[in-house]
Amino acid sequence: MASARSSGSSAPPPSLSELIYANIRREIIQGRLRPGQRLVELTLAKRFGVSQAPVREALRRLSQEGLAVSEPRRGTRIRQLTLREIEEIYHVRAELEAYAARRFTARSSPASEQALKRAFASLARASRAANQTAMLDQDVALHEAIVLGSQSTVLHETWLGVIARWRGMRAIVASQWPQEPASHLATHEPIVESLMAGDTATAGHRVRSHLEQAFVELRDYLTAVDPADRVYID
Structure with a gap:
């Protein structure tokens, strides 16, 4: 080879x-x-x-x-995944990242804000190119910028363990749930806006809602597939 x-x-x-x-x-x-x-x-x-x-x-x-x-x-x-496992991964992410978003607004710095802007710009480029792999990578990078901006080493280390599980799950279901580039980018823009505005309550709420809605959409896609072709087990 x-x-x-x-x-x-x-x-x-x-x-x-x-x-x-x-x-x-x-x-x-x-x-x-x-x-x-x-x-x-x-x-x-x-x-x-x-x-x-x-x-x-x-x-x-x-x-x-x-x-x-x-x-x-x-x-x-x-x-082999189960719907319960997929749901738990998303809900744990939602809890961790909502907390990270609230901390970000309280501890933001020019460096963390610039890192967030760069991450969003990279996600925008990947979305314009409709590159599914790059979109996934830049999606994770954007969320990590939020976690890093919270300035909590413990939170970041915990998040890394959860995001590794999420990435594995996301790769397994990728063939049945491609992301629509424009809407995928649009769901992140309000999150970035609230973080940059320092709106603690709104930032935490938007991150949580974003991830919870992502699970609902994924669940609907996966359960609509013919049982013989599903990528999860009951």
Whole structure:
């Protein structure tokens, strides 16, 4: 398996395990690998033309991000989600980020406000390009700017654990819930406005409502799919 070459950058090329991880993750997002499907080290090693060591590392990373589950004597498989789990992830995010938004307005600085503006501008560029992967990445970056602006190390560390679970879940359901770029961006604009205005109550309310509504929309999409094609289990 050929490794990618760096062009015009001092960054090292991705390792074999990173390339294998990226390939498998992309296939999960595209729906080509389905929840519950086994990921066999030997089969993947033959497919990519590598030893089992980089495959094992790629599967470990997928498990850390909640995209896969490894079990003794049963190997690794794509994670199967439940609606209850998805709902809990969104509601925990809503609680943490509403708190972060309130702290942001009380502790904002020129640096945190500039970071928030840059994150929103990056999300706008990704939305204009209708790049679903970039939209997801910049969405997370915008929400992290809010959490970092709260100036709470404990909150940020807790949020990182939850967002890792959210990203894994979001990747698994991506094939059934593409984001409409214009509306996706529009849902974030009022949040940024209230944060920049220092409106504590409104900022917290808007962040919470944004995430709770996102869950409702996702639930409606997932449950409307034919049962044989659903990416979750009851």
